[in-house]
Amino acid sequence: MSVRTPDPNPGWLSDIALEETRSRVPILYVEAVPVRVDSLGLVESVGVLLRGSATGEMTHTLVSGRVMHGESVREALMRNLEKDLGPTAFPQLPVSTVPFTVGEYFPLPGVSPLHDPRQHAVALTYVVPVTGDCAPRQDALELSWLTPDELMRREILDNMEGGRGALVREALAHLGALPA
Amino acid sequence: MSVRTPDPNPGWLSDIALEETRSRVPILYVEAVPVRVDSLGLVESVGVLLRGSATGEMTHTLVSGRVMHGESVREALMRNLEKDLGPTAFPQLPVSTVPFTVGEYFPLPGVSPLHDPRQHAVALTYVVPVTGDCAPRQDALELSWLTPDELMRREILDNMEGGRGALVREALAHLGALPA
Amino acid sequence: MSVRTPDPNPGWLSDIALEETRSRVPILYVEAVPVRVDSLGLVESVGVLLRGSATGEMTHTLVSGRVMHGESVREALMRNLEKDLGPTAFPQLPVSTVPFTVGEYFPLPGVSPLHDPRQHAVALTYVVPVTGDCAPRQDALELSWLTPDELMRREILDNMEGGRGALVREALAHLGALPA
Amino acid sequence: MSVRTPDPNPGWLSDIALEETRSRVPILYVEAVPVRVDSLGLVESVGVLLRGSATGEMTHTLVSGRVMHGESVREALMRNLEKDLGPTAFPQLPVSTVPFTVGEYFPLPGVSPLHDPRQHAVALTYVVPVTGDCAPRQDALELSWLTPDELMRREILDNMEGGRGALVREALAHLGALPA
Numbered sequence: 001m002s003v004r005t006p007d008p009n010p011g012w013l014s015d016i017a018l019e020e021t022r023s024r025v026p027i028l029y030v031e032a033v034p035v036r037v038d039s040l041g042l043v044e045s046v047g048v049l050l051r052g053s054a055t056g057e058m059t060h061t062l063v064s065g066r067v068m069h070g071e072s073v074r075e076a077l078m079r080n081l082e083k084d085l086g087p088t089a090f091p092q093l094p095v096s097t098v099p100f101t102v103g104e105y106f107p108l109p110g111v112s113p114l115h116d117p118r119q120h121a122v123a124l125t126y127v128v129p130v131t132g133d134c135a136p137r138q139d140a141l142e143l144s145w146l147t148p149d150e151l152m153r154r155e156i157l158d159n160m161e162g163g164r165g166a167l168v169r170e171a172l173a174h175l176g177a178l179p180a
Numbered sequence: 181m182s183v184r185t186p187d188p189n190p191g192w193l194s195d196i197a198l199e200e201t202r203s204r205v206p207i208l209y210v211e212a213v214p215v216r217v218d219s220l221g222l223v224e225s226v227g228v229l230l231r232g233s234a235t236g237e238m239t240h241t242l243v244s245g246r247v248m249h250g251e252s253v254r255e256a257l258m259r260n261l262e263k264d265l266g267p268t269a270f271p272q273l274p275v276s277t278v279p280f281t282v283g284e285y286f287p288l289p290g291v292s293p294l295h296d297p298r299q300h301a302v303a304l305t306y307v308v309p310v311t312g313d314c315a316p317r318q319d320a321l322e323l324s325w326l327t328p329d330e331l332m333r334r335e336i337l338d339n340m341e342g343g344r345g346a347l348v349r350e351a352l353a354h355l356g357a358l359p360a
Numbered sequence: 361m362s363v364r365t366p367d368p369n370p371g372w373l374s375d376i377a378l379e380e381t382r383s384r385v386p387i388l389y390v391e392a393v394p395v396r397v398d399s400l401g402l403v404e405s406v407g408v409l410l411r412g413s414a415t416g417e418m419t420h421t422l423v424s425g426r427v428m429h430g431e432s433v434r435e436a437l438m439r440n441l442e443k444d445l446g447p448t449a450f451p452q453l454p455v456s457t458v459p460f461t462v463g464e465y466f467p468l469p470g471v472s473p474l475h476d477p478r479q480h481a482v483a484l485t486y487v488v489p490v491t492g493d494c495a496p497r498q499d500a501l502e503l504s505w506l507t508p509d510e511l512m513r514r515e516i517l518d519n520m521e522g523g524r525g526a527l528v529r530e531a532l533a534h535l536g537a538l539p540a
Numbered sequence: 541m542s543v544r545t546p547d548p549n550p551g552w553l554s555d556i557a558l559e560e561t562r563s564r565v566p567i568l569y570v571e572a573v574p575v576r577v578d579s580l581g582l583v584e585s586v587g588v589l590l591r592g593s594a595t596g597e598m599t600h601t602l603v604s605g606r607v608m609h610g611e612s613v614r615e616a617l618m619r620n621l622e623k624d625l626g627p628t629a630f631p632q633l634p635v636s637t638v639p640f641t642v643g644e645y646f647p648l649p650g651v652s653p654l655h656d657p658r659q660h661a662v663a664l665t666y667v668v669p670v671t672g673d674c675a676p677r678q679d680a681l682e683l684s685w686l687t688p689d690e691l692m693r694r695e696i697l698d699n700m701e702g703g704r705g706a707l708v709r710e711a712l713a714h715l716g717a718l719p720a
Contacts, residue, residue, distance in 0.1 A: 013384055021384050024373055026427050028386050028482055040254040041273030067386050069480050072464055072472070074220040092272060093221030095307050096354050097462045100276070101716065102484065104432055104457075112432070113720070120429050122388055124462065127275050158720060166720065173713030174276050176641065180653070180698060180706065193564055204553055204561050206568050206607050208662055247566050249660050252644055252652070277644075281536065282637045282664065284612055292612070293540070300609050302568055304642065338540060346540065353533030356461065360473070360518060360526065400614040401633030434580040452632060453581030455667050456714050460636070487635050534636050 012068065022119040029123035030077045031103060031164075032063040033171040034085060036145060037129045043175045045145040046168065048156060049084060049136060055117070058141075061161040062168070064123065073097050073124060081128060083137060090132035099124040100174045103167055113166040127171050148177045192248070202299040209303035210257045211283060211344075212243040213351040214265060216325060217309045223355045225325040226348065228336060229264060229316060235297070238321075241341040242348070244303065253277050253304060261308060263317060270312035279304040280354045283347055293346040307351050328357045372428070382479040389483035390437045391463060391524075392423040393531040394445060396505060397489045403535045405505040406528065408516060409444060409496060415477070418501075421521040422528070424483065433457050433484060441488060443497060450492035459484040460534045463527055473526040487531050508537045552608070562659040569663035570617045571643060571704075572603040573711040574625060576685060577669045583715045585685040586708065588696060589624060589676060595657070598681075601701040602708070604663065613637050613664060621668060623677060630672035639664040640714045643707055653706040667711050688717045 013021065021027070034047035048060045065080035067073060074093060081091045103123035105116035134143045151157055151172075157165030172178040193201065201207070214227035228240045245260035247253060254273060261271045283303035285296035314323045331337055331352075337345030352358040373381065381387070394407035408420045425440035427433060434453060441451045463483035465476035474483075494503045511517055511532075517525030532538040553561065561567070574587035588600045605620035607613060614633060621631045643663035645656035654663075674683045691697055691712075697705030712718040 017384060021381055023429070024377060024381050025385065025429055026388050026431075028388050035275065037273075037275060039273070040252075040258055041275050042254065043275060067482065069383070069385055070466070071386075072220075073462060073482065074222065078220055092309070093217075093219070095215065095217060095221050095223060095309060096280070097356060097464075098354075098460065099458065099462070102433060102457045102459070106430070122427065122433065129272070129275060166718070169718055169720075170713040170716070173710040173718065174278075176277060176710070178706070178709055178713065180709075197564060201561055201564050203609070204557060205565065205609055206611075208566050208568050247662065249563070249565055250646070251566075253642060253662065277642045278639065279642070280638065282613060282639070284637075286610070302607065302613065346538070349538055349540075350533040350536070353530040353538065356530070358526070358529055358533065360529075395635065397633075397635060399633070400612075400618055401635050402614065403635060432580075434582065438580055452669070453577075453579070455575065455577060455581050455583060455669060456640070457716060458714075489632070489635060534638075536637060 026120040026122045028067045029064060029103075029121050030067055030073060030080060031123045031125040031167065032077060032081055032091075032128040033125070033168060034063060034081075034089075034091070034128055034130050034134070034143075035175070043148065043172070043177045045147050046151060046171070047085075047130070047134065047143050047145055048151075048160070048168075050142040050144065051161070052141075059159065059161040060156050062164050063128075077126060077128075081130075085130060085143065086133070086135035086137055088132045089130045089134045092129045092131065094126050094128065097124070099126055101125050101167060101170045103164075105162060114163045116162050125167055125171075127175065148172050148179050152179050206300040206302050208247045209244060209283075209301050210247055210253060210260060211303045211305040211347065212257060212261055212271075212308045213305070213348060214243060214261075214269075214271070214308055214310050214314070214323075215355070223328065223352070223357045225327050226331060226351070227265075227310070227314065227323050227325055228331075228340070228348075230322040230324065231341070232321075239339065239341040240336050242344050243308075257306060257308075261310075265310060265323065266313070266315035266317055268312045269310045269314045272309045272311065274306050274308065277304070279306055281305050281347060281350045283344075285342060294343045296342050305347055305351075307355065328352050328359050332359050386480040386482050388427045389424060389463075389481050390427055390433060390440060391483040391485040391527065392437060392441055392451075392488045393485070393528060394423060394441075394449075394451070394488055394490050394494070394503075395535070403508065403532070403537045405507050406511060406531070407445075407490070407494065407503050407505055408511075408520070408528075410502040410504065411521070412501075419519065419521040420516050422524050423488075437486060437488075441490075445490060445503065446493075446495035446497055448492045449490045449494045452489045452491065454486050454488065457484070459486055461485050461527060461530045463524075465522060474523045476522050485527055485531075487535065508532050508539050512539050566660040566662050568607045569604060569643075569661050570607055570613060570620060571663040571665040571707065572617060572621055572631070572668045573665070573708060574603060574621075574629075574631070574668055574670050574674070574683075575715070583688065583712070583717045585687050586691060586711070587625075587670070587674065587683050587685055588691075588700070588708075590682040590684065591701070592681075599699065599701040600696050602704050603668075617666060617668075621670075625670060625683065626673075626675035626677055628672045629670045629674045632669045632671065634666050634668065637664070639666055641665050641707060641710045643704075645702060654703045656702050665707055665711075667715065688712050688719050692719050
């Protein structure tokens with residue numbers, strides 16, 4: 001008979017269990033493109049995180065994280081937004097859980113524009129307006145707000161972690177704000 | 181030579197010009213389903229307006245209005261939200277102008293679920309969370325906030341102006357909140 | 361040292377590995393609502409499968425199956441359509457992988473309208489027109505084509521496996537074909 | 541008393557009536573991005589029309605046309621596809637009338653990426669797979685099928701009629717096929 005206290009967060013896995021699981025099934029993620037919008041809903045700027053990547057370099061990335069066992073997609077989205085943007089970002093979660101795009105990451109580079117050396121991951125990706133102050137926690141060092149034009153000019157999109165610039169381009173297209 | 185001062189709002193038409201135009205082309209509308217959502221974006225209640233209909237009866241309806249000449253879809257949506265919900269409703273306009281449904285109203289009943297005796301109208305329809313206080317202006321008498329279950333139970337959907345209950349059902353389905 | 365030949369389909373898991381994985385992470389599925397459409401794209405009828413459920417009863421269900429490790433969402437959708445509808449169904453896969461709804465199944469009934477006693481599953485769900493002849497294989501016994509009105513009248517939607525009637529209602533709403 | 545026979549196609553307007561109407565209300569259009577897709581629904585190439593523009597030059601454009609009075613969006617889409625691609629193109633109309641983007645054309649250049657000197661137009665825009673042979677009729681001289689990479693390389697997108705390259709970019713993003 002087990003005398004362990006129940007796991008307070010059964011969605012979390014040990015490193016070994018997670019690695020094993022990653023070899024067996026695609027892992028479900030949620031990702032978010034944080035945006036500042038004007039009063040008519042038009043995007044003014046996009047928030048990109050500067051973070052240490054899996055390979056040790058500094059790269060720009062999006063809000064991103066696993067959906068835990070037993071957790072709803074909305075709960076996972078809110079938890080990861082708080083994790084990456086802090087408790088006072090006041091994200092406005094989408095009214096529908098239909099993502100604007102489905103990101104497919106494969107362990108081998110070149111299979112798709114998106115790539116994750118750790119795993120096959122599938123990411124439901126959302127645009128999320130935030131109205132408060134963002135204070136990145138955890139491993140993210142910095143959040144930059146850039147206009148669509150600045151994103152293009154500074155070649156950030158071509159160098160985002162795992163190819164996520166493709167997701168940002170798709171987000172901008174969805175918002176009617178993709179520079180020519 | 182004209183000495184008239186320029187029309188301050190050239191989008192508005194005289195009754196005669198509007199009637200003539202309505203006989204020539206489909207008229208573009210925007211409509212909105214106002215919702216209250218929880219912190220995760222889940223719909224809690226839907227706002228329906230009680231209004232005198234074109235035929236003189238009191239019916240429930242949605243936020244609705246024409247897109248004026250020269251006006252963007254976002255501007256038309258905001259203007260009609262303010263007209264119907266008042267200046268302190270604080271609507272959160274969608275980040276994308278892609279509607280959740282396209283409503284097609286025909287002058288003859290029975291052609292489609294939606295019907296407008298005045299005209300052939302095509303309505304880009306959006307779900308719009310509102311966070312402030314709503315104070316209907318103009319011809320709307322009252323705004324009621326009803327849960328999805330209440331909407332079904334009170335047979336409101338079956339009697340909305342022009343068949344708009346079909347749009348509310350589609351909105352609830354889109355939000356993952358359509359009662360069985 | 362293993363002398364086993366390499367697994368020809370590494371996406372498939374042993375029953376034990378699958379059960380263990382199901383206790384750790386949400387499992388990614390694709391589901392499809394097969395439809396017959398007219399030349400203008402309007403839905404005429406919906407295909408529902410009659411199948412032995414996990415609990416041993418006969419229930420109606422949708423085309424459904426896991427996304428395998430290393431498999432793209434499009435490949436998984438095509439594989440499961442062929443598995444459930446046979447090789448001559450000629451499904452027209454959607455041009456975009458954005459689903460019309462994201463189904464969330466939890467092992468405990470009542471958490472959401474969708475329920476799967478085996479697992480926490482998240483299903484990307486698509487409407488797929490089929491133009492050919494459908495010959496269900498595997499464990500599906502029969503495919504019935506029903507009009508939206510027939511689906512409502514025959515109370516099929518209220519009794520679909522795992523609560524999938526909610527997905528069909530959402531599909532019909534998305535298609536503009538939800539009966540009042 | 542009029543002894544004219546009834547107008548067989550009341551949706552068509554005289555040049556004078558159309559010009560007058562264009563000064564009064566935004567005109568509703570449907571547009572289509574024709575695509576060839578593989579068996580998994582992935583876009584292989586995009587069809588662009590070469591046509592004499594309103595200003596007399598040869599430019600690339602999309603399938604495009606007004607929605608007539610009394611005509612449904614689906615009917616207008618099919619009629620304009622047949623007009624521009626011929627009777628044997630076999631377009632697969634979308635199952636939902638929700639467009640992938642809403643194009644807003646203003647008479648003044650620079651207000652939005654899209655521009656139409658004749659009018660304020662709002663275009664419901666769809667991606668439409670075609671499986672048959674295309675034989676442009678009317679004023680279109682030629683239909684070219686180009687891969688997403690070719691579209692980028694040949695600078696076609698930057699020079700499409702009325703800025704429609706923005707719509708093609710949005711279509712490619714929606715299809716997950718926007719080159720970096």
